[in-house]
Amino acid sequence: xxxxxxxxxxxxxxxxxxxxxxxxxxxxxxxxxxxxxxxxxxxxxxxxxxxxxxxxxxx
Numbered sequence: 001x002x003x004x005x006x007x008x009x010x011x012x013x014x015x016x017x018x019x020x021x022x023x024x025x026x027x028x029x030x031x032x033x034x035x036x037x038x039x040x041x042x043x044x045x046x047x048x049x050x051x052x053x054x055x056x057x058x059x
Contacts, residue, residue: 003043006034006035007035007040007043010040011040011055013028014028014055014056015055015056015058018056020052021052022037022049025037025048025052
C-alpha cells in the first residue's frame, strides 16, 4: 500500500466510524493499522481537527 492509499483509507475509516476526536482516532488507528494523526497532519498540511471537520462534512 502506498502513502496515498493509506491516507485515503485513514480518512475513509474516520468517516465510516464517525470519529469525533483525536483519542478515538488514535485508538482506531492502532486497531486498524492506519496512519497516525501526526502523519495525516503532515500529508494534508492541516491540523487534525480541521481535517476531521472536513471529513465529517464531506468536503
